Amino acid sequence: MSARAPKPAAMGPAAGSAAASPPGGAASLGRLDGLIRRCAALEDPAEQGEPMNRLDYLLLALATILLPASIILIGGWL
Amino acid sequence: MSTEHVAPRPPAGGPHTGELAVENGWPQLRSERQWGAFTVFSTSIATAIATWCFIIGGFVSYYLTAVPGTMAIIAGSLIGMFFIVLALLPVCTKYGIDSVTSSRPQFGVRGSLLSVLIIFGTTLGWNLILFIFMGRATTSILRGFGITVPGWTTGAAGVLGILVVLAVLRGGPHKLRDLGPPIAALTLVFGVIVMVLLVHRIGISALLSAPAVAPSSDSHTNWASGLEVLIASNLSWWAYTGGIVRNSPSSRTSLWSIVVGLGLGVGAGSLAGFYAGLVIPGSGGDPTQFLVRVGGPAIGILLLLFIIIADLGTAMVGVYAAAIALRQVPGKLSTWSWQSSVVLASLPAVVLVGFFPDVVFHHFSTFLSFLGVCFGPICGIQIVDFFLLRKQRLDVAALYDFSHTGAYRFWGGVNPVGFLAFAVGVATYLYLLDPVTYQSRVPFPYLTASLPAVVVSGLAYWAGAVLVLKPLGTGGYQARPIKTNPMEQ
Numbered sequence: 001m002s003a004r005a006p007k008p009a010a011m012g013p014a015a016g017s018a019a020a021s022p023p024g025g026a027a028s029l030g031r032l033d034g035l036i037r038r039c040a041a042l043e044d045p046a047e048q049g050e051p052m053n054r055l056d057y058l059l060l061a062l063a064t065i066l067l068p069a070s071i072i073l074i075g076g077w078l
Numbered sequence: 079m080s081t082e083h084v085a086p087r088p089p090a091g092g093p094h095t096g097e098l099a100v101e102n103g104w105p106q107l108r109s110e111r112q113w114g115a116f117t118v119f120s121t122s123i124a125t126a127i128a129t130w131c132f133i134i135g136g137f138v139s140y141y142l143t144a145v146p147g148t149m150a151i152i153a154g155s156l157i158g159m160f161f162i163v164l165a166l167l168p169v170c171t172k173y174g175i176d177s178v179t180s181s182r183p184q185f186g187v188r189g190s191l192l193s194v195l196i197i198f199g200t201t202l203g204w205n206l207i208l209f210i211f212m213g214r215a216t217t218s219i220l221r222g223f224g225i226t227v228p229g230w231t232t233g234a235a236g237v238l239g240i241l242v243v244l245a246v247l248r249g250g251p252h253k254l255r256d257l258g259p260p261i262a263a264l265t266l267v268f269g270v271i272v273m274v275l276l277v278h279r280i281g282i283s284a285l286l287s288a289p290a291v292a293p294s295s296d297s298h299t300n301w302a303s304g305l306e307v308l309i310a311s312n313l314s315w316w317a318y319t320g321g322i323v324r325n326s327p328s329s330r331t332s333l334w335s336i337v338v339g340l341g342l343g344v345g346a347g348s349l350a351g352f353y354a355g356l357v358i359p360g361s362g363g364d365p366t367q368f369l370v371r372v373g374g375p376a377i378g379i380l381l382l383l384f385i386i387i388a389d390l391g392t393a394m395v396g397v398y399a400a401a402i403a404l405r406q407v408p409g410k411l412s413t414w415s416w417q418s419s420v421v422l423a424s425l426p427a428v429v430l431v432g433f434f435p436d437v438v439f440h441h442f443s444t445f446l447s448f449l450g451v452c453f454g455p456i457c458g459i460q461i462v463d464f465f466l467l468r469k470q471r472l473d474v475a476a477l478y479d480f481s482h483t484g485a486y487r488f489w490g491g492v493n494p495v496g497f498l499a500f501a502v503g504v505a506t507y508l509y510l511l512d513p514v515t516y517q518s519r520v521p522f523p524y525l526t527a528s529l530p531a532v533v534v535s536g537l538a539y540w541a542g543a544v545l546v547l548k549p550l551g552t553g554g555y556q557a558r559p560i561k562t563n564p565m566e567q
Contacts, residue, residue, distance in 0.1 A: 035104050039475040042173055047107045049171035050328035051470070063337065064160035068153035075149035076301065 099174070100251045101416045103402050105474055106174030106324055113325035117255055118332045120262035121322055122339025124391035127265045127347040129211040129364075130204060130311075134344065135351025136363015137307045140291045141300040147290075147352050150304035155345030157305070158312025159337045161532055162319055165457040167336065169464050170320040171329040173474055176399075177320030178406045182477050183468065183554065184459050184539065185500075187484060188491025190406065192500070196452050197403040198423070200317040201396035205427050208389040208396075209236035210435045215366050215385045219378045222370035236431035239386070240424050243393050247401075247420045254398055255325070261391035268384035273350050275380075276365050279372050280357045288356040298523035303516060306526045308345060313453035313528060315340050321399040397423050408480065451513055454528040455503025458536030459496060467543050473554050485554030493553060495542035503535025 041047045052060075099106050113121075138147050169180045181193040213236035220227050246253050277285065293300050319336060326332045351363030358368045366385070370378040400423035405412050414422070430438050464470060476485035488494070511518045511527035518527070547553040 034099075035478060036475075038099065038105055038107055039478065041107055042105050042474045047109065049108055049111070049174065049326070050330055051168060051172060052329045052333060056330055056333055060160065060163060060333065060337070064156045064163070064341075068156045071149045071153040072301065072305070075146045075153075076297075078145060 100325070101402075101405065101419075102412070103176050103179055103406050105179075105477070108174070108327045111174060111325050111327040113255060113322075115326075115331040115335050117258060118322060118326050119335035119339045121254060121258035121395065122336050123262040123343050124258050124265060124388075125318055125322070125395040126340045126343030126392075127269055128208055128388045128392035129215070129385055130207055130392075131344060131347030132211075132351035132354065132363040132365065133207070134307060134311050134363070135348035135353070136355035136361070138304045138348070138352050139355025139363060141293050141303040143290050144285050144288060144353070144356060146301065147304055147356070148349060150301060151308050151345050151348050151352060152342070154305040154308025155312055155341045155348075156337070158309040158528075159315070159341035161313060161454070161457040161461065162315050162340070163333065163337065164465070165460040166316065166319045167323055167329050167332060168470060169460070169472065170324045171326060171332060172470070173472060173477075174324045175320065175477065176324055176402050176406075177316055177318075178403050179477050180320055181456065181460065182486050183472055184456075184463050184493060185496040186488040186491045186493040187477070187480050187486050188408070189488070189493050189496060192497070193456070194403045194407055196456075197317040198400050200314060200452075201400040201403075201423075202426055204314070205240075205393045205396045205400075205424075206430055206438050208393050209239045209427060209431045210439045211364075212236055212239050212385055212389045213431065213435060214439070215382060218367050219370055219382050222367070222378050223375055233432045233435045236435060237428055239390060239393065240428050240431065242390060243397055244420060244424055246394060247397055248417050250416060251398055251402075254394060257391070257394070261387060265384070265388045265391060268380065268387065269347060269350075272365070272369070272381065272384055275369060275373065275377060276350055276353060279369065280353060284357055285353055291355060296523060299518060302518070302523045302526050306511065306522075306528060308348070309526060309528045310454075311344060311348075312341055313457060316453045316456060317403075318395055318399050321402050322395070451504050451507045451531070454507060454531035455500045455535035458503060458532035458534070459499050459539040461532075462536040462540045463543070466540060467555060476554060488547075488552055493547075495539060495547055495553075499535045499539035499542060502538040503531045506534040507531040 099110065135151065138151055141147075142150055166177060166180060170176065173180075178190055178193045178197060182190045185192055210232065213232035213234070216235040217227055217231045220231070246257065290300065294303070315336075319340065323329075323332045323336065350365060354361050354365035354368065355363040358365065361368060366381055369381055397420060401416070401419040404419050404423055405414070411419070411422075464472075473485045479485070480487070480491065486493075507513075507527045507530075509519060510522040510525075510530060521530070543553070543555060548555045
């Protein structure tokens with residue numbers, strides 16, 4: 001995490017939110033800080049979603065490629 | 079892994095930012111995500127099964143008879159989900175982001191406005207159809223009871239549906255999680271009853287002997303057309319899937335929830351429209367009037383309940399996805415309150431449903447084809463980029479970094495390679511299949527149009543990234559330390 005001061009103008013949606021929040025100060029900076037912190041936290045694999053493993057990809061290919069291909073072949077043969 | 083109830087930990091994003099992250103499309107931390115397999119599945123089912131299934135199935139009845147048509151609907155649904163899963167599930171679940179944000183590494187932080195427009199257009203279009211269908215069903219069922227209703231009843235009933243959705247979503251995105259399971263359960267129960275009634279009234283033998291409505295002379299073209307309708311329809315889940323799976327902490331638990339819920343959900347739902355299209359001349363897949371005519375008031379009320387519950391459940395997810403997409407637009411829109419975003423996402427629907435329901439409804443076929451044209455290429459580009467070029471790793475902070483040093487800024491925030499690959503994919507589709515007339519060219523009868531569009535756009539993006547982006551050192555493809563602060567220069 002950078003120690004530099006945030007530059008709201010650098011951010012799109014988040015910057016807009018910060019600039020337009022009514023009191024402008026602490027609340028908007030808090031929101032920006034929330035985005036920054038969650039971006040940093042997501043570099044930790046423990047905060048990332050659980051990925052699919054090889055077996056999942058294999059089963060996905062079987063269910064959505066091999067099975068439909070078989071259905072099409074059988075349907076064409078019928 | 080059981081993920082239905084994730085024990086809350088202190089939020090790394092700061093206190094009270096969890097709901098903000100959901101509303102603003104910010105990345106959600108794993109510890110904040112509350113949706114387990116059941117919630118993802120029930121939301122998927124509630125989204126998938128709606129009266130659009132009647133229309134989708136009705137299209138297939140133009141080309142195929144009962145047995146091959148049933149097979150094509152199931153096969154097409156599954157094939158479409160293969161690309162949706164690969165394009166969105168790994169990346170959206172890994173980082174807790176929605177479909178628009180997941181497209182920033184391919185189109186650029188500002189170029190992802192294309193995704194916003196497509197999602198907004200898609201969800202608006204689908205919702206228009208659903209609300210108008212709900213209004214038409216209300217009108218026809220009231221008339222079936224012998225009640226005289228004025229012509230504006232269709233629009234008024236549709237607008238009433240929109241207001242119900244607005245009232246529910248005003249409470250926040252978490253309403254989806256709360257209402258998904260009961261809506262899904264009711265939709266499934268009513269859906270099964272409608273299907274059983276339909277098959278019972280039609281009769282199996284009449285169904286099996288019914289010819290296709292307007293088949294081509296070439297059997298391969300008929301099969302490809304039937305498959306294409308379902309593949310294109312399921313590719314349209316691109317607009318909804320990111321918004322659903324980002325709330326789940328695990329790709330593994332979401333995988334079969336969306337393949338079965340979204341993919342087979344729309345496939346199974348389309349069978350009712352398909353069978354109705356085959357045996358009820360001129361119905362176009364809509365069994366409503368037929369069932370009311372042969373079944374009487376009791377079945378009419380049952381049908382109306384099914385249509386209202388199914389369509390409202392789907393429309394809620396559509397408005398939610400559109401609102402999230404709108405809040406990704408840099409500038410004023412992103413500063414609006416959640417309630418205002420939801421109203422903005424619904425406003426065009428109020429006007430179009432209220433005043434032009436017939437015009438909108440009769441252009442559905444063009445709209446459906448448009449979906450396949452756009453989403454196939456996007457899926458191809460995202461799959462190649464995430465798996466082959468970026469090795470399943472994104473710079474999360476750069477997804478929100480609009481500064482000159484942002485990894486996904488490319489040129490002025492836009493990646494021309496992504497847009498070119500998208501255009502090549504769209505052109506491939508349009509060469510193979512005219513989305514308005516459904517006139518096709520070889521190799522459409524053997525490959526459909528969506529599948530080549532996915533492959534060609536993916537290849538075009540890969541070539542552009544290797545030959546242009548990487549040598550120029552733009553797009554975050556070069557090895558460099560990942561920033562954790564999106565504003566760090």
